[in-house]
Amino acid sequence: MTDSSVLVGALNQVGEVDWNPILDSSVFVKQLPVEKLAWMLEKMCLTRYFEEKAEELYTRGLVHGTMHLSIGMEASPVGSIAALEPEDFIIHHHRGHGHTIAKGANIVTMMGEFLGKEPGYCRGRGGSMHIADVSDGNMGATGIVGGGIPIATGIGLALQMRKSPQILLSYFGDGSTNEGAFHEALNMASVWDLPIVFICDNNKYGMSMDFRHSMNVEYISTRAASYGMPGISIDGNDVLTVYQVVSQAIGRARSGKGPTLVENVSYRWRGHSKSDRNLYRTQDEIEDWMNRCPIKRFKQLLLTSQVMREDEIEAIDRAAKQTIDDAAEAAILMPEPTPENMEDEVYAP
Amino acid sequence: MTDSSVLVGALNQVGEVDWNPILDSSVFVKQLPVEKLAWMLEKMCLTRYFEEKAEELYTRGLVHGTMHLSIGMEASPVGSIAALEPEDFIIHHHRGHGHTIAKGANIVTMMGEFLGKEPGYCRGRGGSMHIADVSDGNMGATGIVGGGIPIATGIGLALQMRKSPQILLSYFGDGSTNEGAFHEALNMASVWDLPIVFICDNNKYGMSMDFRHSMNVEYISTRAASYGMPGISIDGNDVLTVYQVVSQAIGRARSGKGPTLVENVSYRWRGHSKSDRNLYRTQDEIEDWMNRCPIKRFKQLLLTSQVMREDEIEAIDRAAKQTIDDAAEAAILMPEPTPENMEDEVYAP
Amino acid sequence: MSENTKREITYLEAVREAMVQEMRRNPEVFLIGEDIGVYGGAFGVSKGMLEEFGPERVRETPISEEGIAGAAVGAALMGMRPIMEIMFMDFATLAMDQLVNQAAKMRFMLGGAVSVPMVCRAPAGSGTGAAAQHSQCLEAWFVHTPGIKVVSPSNAYDAKGLLISSIRDNNPVFFIEHKLLYRTKASVPEEVYAIPFGKAKVVREGSDLTLLSYSIMVPRALEAAAKLAEEGIQVEVVDLCSLKPLDTETIVQSVSKTGRVLIVHEAPVTGGFGGELAAVIAESEAFDYLDAPIRRLAGRNIPIPYNRTLERASVPQVEDIEKAARALAREGR
Amino acid sequence: MSENTKREITYLEAVREAMVQEMRRNPEVFLIGEDIGVYGGAFGVSKGMLEEFGPERVRETPISEEGIAGAAVGAALMGMRPIMEIMFMDFATLAMDQLVNQAAKMRFMLGGAVSVPMVCRAPAGSGTGAAAQHSQCLEAWFVHTPGIKVVSPSNAYDAKGLLISSIRDNNPVFFIEHKLLYRTKASVPEEVYAIPFGKAKVVREGSDLTLLSYSIMVPRALEAAAKLAEEGIQVEVVDLCSLKPLDTETIVQSVSKTGRVLIVHEAPVTGGFGGELAAVIAESEAFDYLDAPIRRLAGRNIPIPYNRTLERASVPQVEDIEKAARALAREGR
């Protein structure tokens, strides 16, 4: 690694890439159009309120099945998808509400799927874990940990073969990097220089397992070295750092230089899924991370850097809450699917 | 990596380990008992002649099926197994004749298995790819590339749980390190500090694929970094370097410090298997490596360092050839298995 | 079942008790899998076991199903008796090489030089709203794999006894638990007991038709049979318990007696284990006693959907069994 | 088959020709797998294709079966038409998650928003001395997976036409090639032609019994049938061609006509596809026409051994088929 390639703000870094400097968020925030910042705030708020509503609906007994909440992790999907062109693609994982919202999903249709309704994105066949929004370039999620990463490689391959200018963001968790699928897929993507940015949403735990007990490395970006791929770990709760770093990785991907592994370090506030009693971590640790809330932090930044006024910020927040409340009401009223002829849906004509 | 950990003679190295210096083979050869050196030479010659005989038998139409020859690669199994205690274990892969011989297999029983005979190691059920010699601590090979590596982790786990002083050498090829099994198994072994030395017999090709086209790393030992495991690449055609380095890795394993990944760089002279037309590499390249023959080189070393006389060396060589010739004759005369009651063999009582 | 045992425990507790008792008895037995420690496993099966046996023997792993299976195979080769837990049976897809190419074949392939005494426990089935990738019943794959035994208990009593046999067996055993059975209760003795493989149970006698089933479909079949009895249709319900080895004798006897057979399972009908059962019957002397075609009632040929109504409609429910059995009872030849 | 076609090519060449012709016609079609380039694939199927189509479309991969399958799924999702080659069907064990949980389920699970037009080609079967881990026939697993279609041609003509249909199909298709068929020849038109799925062929007419089979067992069955004809036993041989969708109609018709049925396949008998066929017959109206029990002749319930004699004895040979058919023809009810 040459000195020139060391990126200020990186927690860990491998591979020889000439990273452009990243700016402190308090500086960078002034360089982005206010609409962009407002978009980021809106998507983060929508995600938070969506998931809080999901919890509420669950508690009210309206949800059959499980769900995986990303409360506290909103900066990674929003900061990275903010760096995409609308035609670009994403593929994510079981904890994917934020990615889906950031990529432009219709919230009502999404809520409908969450409730298993016929007008939902998957006509109620998929549910929380499988919400996809293909027409917006969101190829959805798999319930198999790591199972989406090889598919990402295939999507990247198709884009490359078609000489498309589009690129793909592929998301997965820390725990999934212990699956063979991760290894095979990143290796192939690197060998073929595919237009992909691999983004590890490290929320510190794979279900109940502290990621440091599941691997002998401190930073998951270290694993990029096995594939001769650049890797970088950053503060995944800082939406503008995520944006800057992923933008550069996207630039590499789009210019044919191949994939990058970006680790966004964050934390999941809620249990893994609804059956989680949180016995594997301390309340202190949870509270410590709640104090680092990516949304509160971003709002603070917007305010102190004077790019938005408090009332503007709160208006976005309130509107997001309203959108979610309305979506839930609408989704509850949606019709249920009916079981006739399901056999006809299995195969494409 | 601290300076002190840099090992002279290593082609590549990762991880922070205090390697003891390794000596130049021309020096080290004088520190080993002559019986040990003679053992090494004998095992290498036996392997070479076994495989040449295998080819001959194949050409004579006596072999049904395929086989994978390791001619040119004899130093890795012999140098590494020379560093074991007899009670230790090995598990290897489809190119495993050398490992089997070095671990002490009865050559006649082995040849019998190669020919599919009833008195063979697997009673003719396994054949060349699956010769195991369990009573000598050779747990055999799988025909699934990479499939033996997770099993190695399980063997290491059993040894550790039983607080056994025994350790395991786990062998595999360069190509197999692109399998998910490699990734999962090395990660688990490292997390649990298992008493295993992982040895990659890098013969430059996975079937027809140049290993440099199958991965973006120059040295496979680089991959150890993903597991927080020390990794080292060495000249795998120098039996005494292999011996010295693997001895140290065995020391780590035996003292509870965990696994090491050793890459023995070598070359396969013959085609991948009998159907190989060698279209993917040049004759020049093959000849270049034939000039680096590990056996010739070792003989030369023994001679020039004056630890053995030419006639002693040639006596070992001739005896090995004779052993193989005799074994083949005996094996050819062995009875064939008969197909009755095979169902009764599937399940253990 | 011993008469004087009154203690009722759940299927889940029975599975745990079998593991705990065998682990106490035999230091070679250990549990390996994901989140089996402080979390107690995704369904809570191993709750408390970490505390009793420690992290060595309640061995939590990274999320690496192929690695877990390989670790089990390797440890078993060395004479340990690993119980590996696959969190959902669907994830066995990631461990098929180790289970099918390694565990199942190794003894035969090495001419008998080794054995592979391991258990693979996996919760299967739909009904929890977990959708297509967390709801499968894949027993047919393992039945079709020489070298693996397959058991699938329908109640807490059998779960304990069959799991103890699985742990003591010297071969790879696939032990299938059904998620919806976890909370069901039965009278289960505290003593250690082993139920031999290959014995089906006639759990209800009847003269009009034989209903062959296993796992979750057994309680459903019994419920349906009770209702049909009110209409005068006497259904004989056979719980297969172990799918491989299979108790052909009990099957043939029952079918020969009733002359009609309905096979019920949750997995999709096409290519399911029901086909094997149909073939076994159609090849046997029971064929001569059949008064109606063999009928299968099984899961629809679709992935399991998320929505509760769709999910329910994807696999046989009590009313479906009732209907199918009634129709078959009336069917002449 | 067109009358005026005299050109004979091998099964292997027919598979290659189908790929080459579709790749010429449609730039979205590509081949992906291990050693398929200059090596031409382990069996030489893709020999010469790298030269014509280049490394982009004859895409060689690291040894990463799960990765290959995932790459195929992803590319198919984007509308490409990948043909993935699994070097030996046994290695599909390493790609089961991608094939079964992803490829097969994705369309249904996403409510119809996507399709996954891909082919997985795999050489199967024993007979080459490659032992237990390189000789399996695993079709039963994929037949049991809703969302996947399964075809298994028995001759060069069908191989070409069915592979072209597989490539054009908008779903995952498992295309099973048998290693021992690669060198067999048939008259194959040079023109592009597609053979629709779900049509079985009566490849020999007969009145005494129906023999249902596919893949390598079809030529063996025909040989046996020819010998039995000399004894006056007329065997009707049905080549299923596509296992899913299955041509139930032709099966039922033939069995209803002959009143006796022998099912023959190479995979181990227990849990094999033969069970499904037996069940389909036993459930159908053909049941009423059966004059003898349904018989299966299939592989023994063992891993495939290395030794040539043992290997041969593990799966049905011509003489075994002859014997089983003769016995069945004589069997009364």
Ligand SMILES: Cc1ncc(C[n+]2csc(CCOP(=O)(O)OP(=O)(O)O)c2C)c(N)n1
């Ligand atoms: C192959 C597979 N193994 C196990 C699971 C069960 N499971 C679901 S999510 C999860 C944890 C995943 O951890 P990570 O990748 O860090 O993602 P996170 O849930 O933390 O976002 C586990 C073990 C699964 N769904 N798939």
Ligand SMILES: Cc1ncc(C[n+]2csc(CCOP(=O)(O)OP(=O)(O)O)c2C)c(N)n1
């Ligand atoms: C899972 C699997 N994929 C593919 C193969 C076919 N195959 C056998 S050996 C081999 C090459 C292995 O390369 P490497 O690991 O470098 O070992 P080498 O043969 O060079 O010793 C391949 C592709 C296999 N046996 N198993």
Ligand SMILES: [Mg+2]
């Ligand atoms: Mg996580």
Ligand SMILES: [Mg+2]
């Ligand atoms: Mg190699």
